[in-house]
Amino acid sequence: MEKIHIPVMLKEVCENWILSPDGWYIDCTFGCGGHSKELLKNLSEKAHLVGIDIDPKVIPFGEKLMKEDCRFQFLNNNYTFIRNYWINNKLPLVDGILFDLGLSTLQLKDEFRSFSYNSPSSNLEMRFGVEGKNVYEILNNYSDRKLNKLFKKYGEIKQAEKLVKKIIDFRKKSPIIEINQLKEIVEKSGLLNARKNKNTMKLIFQALRIECNNELNCFKEALEQASKLLKINGKLLIISFQSLEDEIILNWKKKNSVYIKIPEMGEIIPPNFLLKFNSPLLPSRAEIERNWSSRSAKLWVFTKNK
Structure with a gap:
């Protein structure tokens, strides 16, 4: 259970997350608790850490850590809930917040959900929690225009029309209910090259997962x-894994991390x-060799200035 997921850039995260050993911290993507457990090792007995995760499959990990460490509190909810929780409980300003936007090994190997094109599951289920749209609804009920927009926006598939046409043709004869049917449609679309370009398949699954969970808007x-x-000098850490996440971070950075010149006032x-x-x-070369899933990770470290 302990080794079911290897946390990415663990050393770098803990080196940059801590403002005060006595402070308040939030792990917005608790997962299996790897980052949270390492952080707690470096905090004092006065510190507090709140972990939040929408995935009900990680509840046992959160409950286990709460039993082991009274400084930790776990919430099974979407991380968009965190501000209301903080205000309603009248909690103090936070010293450090972490977002790890990657999928966990627990999710990728889930036998009942298909977050990856090589998932062991046959189910077209990509929801992190109990809410959100299911893939069946998207593939069988979305219009061709809506599907085309979805795959271009969230999957960055340039020739999405080819895929959408095959989806529409397939569902006229039979509903799309299994992951193998989706793979068959993708293969017939002609988007995969002779070597079976796995990256295209990966991006198609990414697009569906983002739509199911409203991921980017929630982030x-x-x-x-x-x-x-x-609080002032508080740390905001984000681990991103793909360009759509980077785009959101960079747009936020443009609004919040630039000096504004007023020439008239000097x-x-x-x-x-x-x-x-x-x-x-x-990630270091050594980490990538040890944990291949870390290869596309980027750790953004922001400090609140005012």
């Missing part, structure tokens, strides 16, 4: 909430947040 909202919960207004190192940290 945008949670990012805004997190920036308001942090003033320069400092930014709300500063990006440490001026660019995201990347």
Whole structure:
């Protein structure tokens, strides 16, 4: 159970997450608890850590850590819930917040959900929690226009029309209910090259998963909430894995991490947040060799300036 998932960039996260050993911290993507457990090792007895995760499959991990460490509290909810929780419980401003936007090994190997194209599951189920749309509804009920927009926006599939046509043709004869049917449709679309371009298949599954869980909009909202919960000098850490996540972070950075010049007044207004190192940290070669899933990770470290 302990080794079911290897947390990405664990050392770098803990080195940059802590402002005060006595502070309040939030792990917005608790997962199997790897980052949270490591953080608690470096905090004092006065510290508090709240872990939140929408996935009900990780509840046993959260409950186990709560029993082991009274400084930890687990919430099985969407991370867009965190600001309301903080306000309703009148909790103090936070020293550090972490978002790890990657899928866990637990999710990728889930026998009942198909987050990956090589999932052991035959079910077309990609919801993290109990809410959200299911893949059946998307593939069988969305219009061709809506499907085309979905695969282009969230999967960055340039020739999405080919895929959508095959989906429409298939569902006229039979509903799409299994992962193998979806794979068959993708193969017949001609989007895969002679070598079976797995990246295209991966992006198609990514697009469906994002749509099911409203992932990007939820992250945008949670990012805004997190920036308001942090105290001055508080740390905001984000581990991203793909370009759509990076785009959201960079757009947020443009609004919150730039100096504003006012020539008429001869003033320069400092930014709300500063990006440490001026660019995201990347995993070491040794980590990538040890944990191949970390290869596309980027760790963004922001400090609240005002």
